[in-house]
Amino acid sequence: MHPVVAIALKDLRQRLRDRSAWVLGFIAPMAVAGLISVAFGGAQSFHTSVAVVDDDHGAIATGFTQFLRSPDLHDLLTVRTVSSRADAQSKVADGVLGAAFVIPAGFSDAVTAGSSEPITVLGSVDATVAAQVARSLAESFTAHLEGVQLSVRTAVAAGAPASSVAALAAQASAQPLPEQVQPQASGARTLTAVSYYAPAMGTFFMFFAIGFGSRGWFLERSGGTLERLSVAPLGIGAVLAGKSLATFVYGAASLGTVAVVSSLLFGADWGPPPVVAALVLALALTLVGLTALVITLARTERQAEGIASILTFGLVLLGGNFVFIGQAPDAVRALARLTPNGWALRAFTDLAGGAPWTAAVGPLLAVLAFAVATSALAFALRRRVLAR
Amino acid sequence: MTPAPSTGAAPASAAARAREPARGGGDAYEDVLVASHLTRRFGDRVAVDDVSFHIAPGEAYGLLGPNGAGKTTTIRLVCGLLSPDDGSIEVAGIDVTAGATRAKARIGYVPQEVSLYPDLTARENLAFFGRLYRLSGSALRARVDEVLELVDLTDRADDRVDAYSGGMRRRLNIGASLLHRPELLVLDEPTVGVDPQSRHAIMESIRALGSSGLAVLYTTHYMEEAERLCDRVGIIDRGRLVAEGTRRELVARVGERDRILLSASGSLGSFAAACRSMEGIDSVDVSDSTVELLARDGRLRLPTVLAAASSAGASVRSVEVVEPDLEAVFLHLTGTALRE
Numbered sequence: 001m002h003p004v005v006a007i008a009l010k011d012l013r014q015r016l017r018d019r020s021a022w023v024l025g026f027i028a029p030m031a032v033a034g035l036i037s038v039a040f041g042g043a044q045s046f047h048t049s050v051a052v053v054d055d056d057h058g059a060i061a062t063g064f065t066q067f068l069r070s071p072d073l074h075d076l077l078t079v080r081t082v083s084s085r086a087d088a089q090s091k092v093a094d095g096v097l098g099a100a101f102v103i104p105a106g107f108s109d110a111v112t113a114g115s116s117e118p119i120t121v122l123g124s125v126d127a128t129v130a131a132q133v134a135r136s137l138a139e140s141f142t143a144h145l146e147g148v149q150l151s152v153r154t155a156v157a158a159g160a161p162a163s164s165v166a167a168l169a170a171q172a173s174a175q176p177l178p179e180q181v182q183p184q185a186s187g188a189r190t191l192t193a194v195s196y197y198a199p200a201m202g203t204f205f206m207f208f209a210i211g212f213g214s215r216g217w218f219l220e221r222s223g224g225t226l227e228r229l230s231v232a233p234l235g236i237g238a239v240l241a242g243k244s245l246a247t248f249v250y251g252a253a254s255l256g257t258v259a260v261v262s263s264l265l266f267g268a269d270w271g272p273p274p275v276v277a278a279l280v281l282a283l284a285l286t287l288v289g290l291t292a293l294v295i296t297l298a299r300t301e302r303q304a305e306g307i308a309s310i311l312t313f314g315l316v317l318l319g320g321n322f323v324f325i326g327q328a329p330d331a332v333r334a335l336a337r338l339t340p341n342g343w344a345l346r347a348f349t350d351l352a353g354g355a356p357w358t359a360a361v362g363p364l365l366a367v368l369a370f371a372v373a374t375s376a377l378a379f380a381l382r383r384r385v386l387a388r
Numbered sequence: 389m390t391p392a393p394s395t396g397a398a399p400a401s402a403a404a405r406a407r408e409p410a411r412g413g414g415d416a417y418e419d420v421l422v423a424s425h426l427t428r429r430f431g432d433r434v435a436v437d438d439v440s441f442h443i444a445p446g447e448a449y450g451l452l453g454p455n456g457a458g459k460t461t462t463i464r465l466v467c468g469l470l471s472p473d474d475g476s477i478e479v480a481g482i483d484v485t486a487g488a489t490r491a492k493a494r495i496g497y498v499p500q501e502v503s504l505y506p507d508l509t510a511r512e513n514l515a516f517f518g519r520l521y522r523l524s525g526s527a528l529r530a531r532v533d534e535v536l537e538l539v540d541l542t543d544r545a546d547d548r549v550d551a552y553s554g555g556m557r558r559r560l561n562i563g564a565s566l567l568h569r570p571e572l573l574v575l576d577e578p579t580v581g582v583d584p585q586s587r588h589a590i591m592e593s594i595r596a597l598g599s600s601g602l603a604v605l606y607t608t609h610y611m612e613e614a615e616r617l618c619d620r621v622g623i624i625d626r627g628r629l630v631a632e633g634t635r636r637e638l639v640a641r642v643g644e645r646d647r648i649l650l651s652a653s654g655s656l657g658s659f660a661a662a663c664r665s666m667e668g669i670d671s672v673d674v675s676d677s678t679v680e681l682l683a684r685d686g687r688l689r690l691p692t693v694l695a696a697a698s699s700a701g702a703s704v705r706s707v708e709v710v711e712p713d714l715e716a717v718f719l720h721l722t723g724t725a726l727r728e
């Protein structure tokens with residue numbers, strides 16, 4: 001076995017011995033994508049009438065009504081108008097409506113402030129399925145609103161540093177909420193939520209590898225094992241290659257697994273496998289470049305952790321991993337083009353929306369360019385590492 | 389503890405080995421390590437200043453010096469972790485600066501701090517370090533088992549290192565440097581912070597390695613360790629090698645004055661007076677029931693001293709002759725104590 005491979009395998013073994021590597025790399029992205037898909041999925045052959053009692057009159061309440069009226073729910077729902085809560089209640093009792101939603105006063109404000117008010121569902125014992133569908137729609141809407149917070153909480157549970165999560169949560173709640181929940185892509189088909197969130201969450205959680213990899217380097221240094229590697233008959237290049245290989249394999253395995261599992265279990269549409277594989281590998285290369293960059297910028301393990309978190313959350317916020325940016329203002333969409341994940345996500349959504357594979361070529365090159373640029377920058381700064 | 393037989397003359401097997409061409413088609417060599425005029429500065433500070441020494445196969449060489457003397461820097465130079473500002477190092481006939489990779493394959497380095505992966509087991513750690521030296525397959529597995537046996541960790545081989553005691557980690561730290569059967573083993577204060585029992589075990593295993601023909605470079609600031617383990621000792625202070633030789637040779641530099649400690653009763657005053665007039669006794673000190681003499685060739689003086697005691701009317705209960713140690717040598721050479 002070549003020493004480079006030995007170093008990579010050793011790193012992977014250490015990483016996978018850490019439970020958070022499994023959670024962040026494999027379980028969390030699937031859980032979040034799965035939750036969203038369950039929330040947005042529904043029984044397609046079923047149809048019922050519902051109504052919304054809007055005591056809130058806020059932007060988000062309006063958004064909810066639009067959500068119910070969105071084309072994807074046409075098969076499922078007919079939205080009727082009611083004059084009051086009492087009117088709704090009697091219509092539900094009479095069976096004219098399968099269920100009704102009551103959006104409480106102050107709902108929009110509460111959501112904007114970061115807390116959540118439940119949407120009340122009025123149902124009848126004669127139409128339990130309709131009530132259940134309505135309840136799951138209300139929950140899925142709330143879940144969407146909380147999508148960001150949800151991923152944040154998952155990240156916390158999995159051991160992401162609390163300091164960076166607080167900053168993220170603050171930033172995320174400041175993001176404009178999407179006017180329409182059902183995302184649209186440029187292709188002919190309608191993009192389903194899971195087809196957006198599976199790659200979005202997959203790339204987001206993949207970026208935690210940057211923190212792992214760069215901290216691992218500083219642990220080798222402080223633990224003296226780097227010195228042992230340095231007295232072995234291999235160059236520092238072999239050590240770096242081994243560690244990069246581990247980051248690459250872990251990143252590719254993480255996103256690759258999310259792609260396969262979310263396709264099989266939740267029906268996510270990622271696009272043609274060879275193109276997806278190329279994008280996954282290019283993103284994994286970017287991870288290597290970013291990890292190397294963090295190592296050159298940081299001086300201690302703690303600094304590496306901090307820089308990696310800022311980089312990770314900065315990239316995923318700009319890139320649109322949390323907020324679907326199809327409808328975002330042009331400026332936000334332009335910012336996404338500065339990130340490899342933004343480009344990759346664009347390719348994934350275009351492919352899922354039915355665009356031809358050629359649509360992924362530009363984004364793929366952009367991701368690769370990002371990998372090359374970060375690696376080159378890290379290489380230019382290598383003296384900072386070797387001099388220490 | 390008897391000092392090891394003196395220098396230069398390495399055990400026969402090792403000497404025979406030295407005449408063989410070095411393994412791996414390397415250059416033939418006589419000394420495993422030859423360091424010539426090594427100098428290394430950090431800014432204005434000269435950490436290692438014109439240091440030269442050599443180590444023969446099977447020989448254990450101790451670098452003895454206080455904190456900051458330049459021991460670790462010397463070792464880092466030997467292992468190719470630092471490059472010298474001046475001077476050269478050859479390991480197994482290979483220049484360490486020019487042929488770093490080939491030279492490194494001959495060196496086993498035990499860092500001053502325990503340097504292992506705490507989240508891996510002992511076996512995994514050893515296998516990993518073995519692979520860095522291109523061991524693989526059944527040869528690797530067999531060698532890992534051998535090393536585990538050598539450092540007496542076979543029954544804990546599959547425990548994670550973070551569950552190990554300090555002494556066990558120290559032993560594994562040494563084991564991790566032996567997988568590739570180095571010709572030169574370099575240890576940087578391997579017994580710091582180790583309880584006496586583990587320390588004993590470590591010393592014994594290093595001794596055993598030495599007798600199998602391995603050359604050992606050992607740094608310490610414990611003079612007992614240097615005395616007990618090393619065939620030759622170099623005393624390093626403020627970057628300079630101030631003296632070098634076997635224990636006996638070094639001690640001779642202080643002057644061969646032994647301390648004779650007598651515990652006695654009776655007329656100690658007249659006994660002391662008799663001693664003072666004796667030839668070869670340089671000083672006499674009386675306190676309570678002990679008399680302390682500083683004598684050249686203490687053992688030879690002993691019969692005369694005991695005869696003087698009985699004729700002076702002092703009855704001697706016990707006698708002890710203490711030969712001068714490296715501590716005294718160090719004090720003599722540098723004017724400072726080895727340890728505060």
Ligand SMILES: Nc1ncnc2c1ncn2[C@@H]1O[C@H](COP(=O)(O)OP(=O)(O)OP(=O)(O)O)[C@@H](O)[C@H]1O
Pocket residue numbers: 430433434435453454455456457458459460461462609
């Ligand atoms: N990387 C470095 N940069 C600057 N100075 C250094 C460096 N390494 C060692 N020194 C200095 O060189 C001198 C010798 O240090 P060295 O570590 O070799 O001593 P030592 O004999 O191993 O001491 P100890 O017994 O404490 O381990 C010290 O004054 C130390 O401060």
Ligand SMILES: [Mg+2]
Pocket residue numbers: 459460461500576577
């Ligand atoms: Mg030292």
